[in-house]
Amino acid sequence: MNNHPDAAGCVVYRYDEHGQLLILLIHDQYGKWTLPKGHLEAGESAEAAAVREVREETGMGGKSGAFVGTITYPVQKKGASYLKRVDFFLLHADGSDAVPEAAEGITAVGWFPPHEAEERVGYEQIRHIIARAVALIPSQSSSCS
Template identity: 35%
Template sequence: MYKVFINDKPIIITTSEKKELNYPSEFYNSVVIDEIIHKLQNDVLNGINLISNNLEKDWKSFLTNFDVLQAAGGLVINPQNEVLFIYRNGKWDLPKGHVEKKESIENAAVREVEEECGIQKLSIIEKLTVTYHIYFLNGIKLKETHWFLMNTNDSKNPKPQLEEGITDVGFKNKNEINELLNNTYSNIKMVFDCYQKTL
């Protein structure tokens, strides 16, 4: 199954005919992707299930509709098992950014966390998941973000990268996380769910 978000509304491409969250279901081969995107963008739909007979083939077909950009980020824990969050554009988020030319996804993830949060001494523990979302900037883009679980024992206080629009950054404990997950993106909730499964 693949989930792609537009403004937190999912396109779910799946081989299962079981409906997810009561979204309408259509067969992948019977829809026009541009029309689906238009309906999600304009609140005609809150989400849709696209039923596939050949998931990998249809996923490749789906990707041809977009300029696909690679990004990488991290869910970072400290020795107290607190999680590093950033605050940007009125939402809590995890640090991430674009993968540069000839840069590995792992190196990009570490670099972005360092730049956006002002911390060092990062180690990748494992890959958590990949998330997808569509946005509109000089055309229609699909961002594929690779997420890594990391740890750090950097004792310095994190500092937000203000020029990237980040106004707050900090390690959050379990109670704080439960609160801030009410004001984050669906993709970030998915990443956090993957982290919870590692515990």
């Protein structure tokens, strides 16, 4: 059993000017909405890889937070199949102007309310990660003026 993740990603979130929680989704090379994620580099922690991949795929930075969960799915590579493991973390975005990185196969990015993000996502396991993340995201503590 693989105890180390092969890849890592983030549930990137922010609050809009009305205090509405928004989740960042990317439109991937397979034509589906999902969360930003990517491979770990040698010696890199899952959390560091997750933050780096978000920056590479969307240009977004922020403060990484709690571990959200792990997904696994079968992958075919060089004729062999194996279970790919991806760890996800929270990332509180430090801005709102995400940019899709075409070189990474990302065709679009968007901020969506949690329920809409869950509906748009093309992968069942990612829906569960978003739902779990929403339960973990600290409520906005700033007073509404």
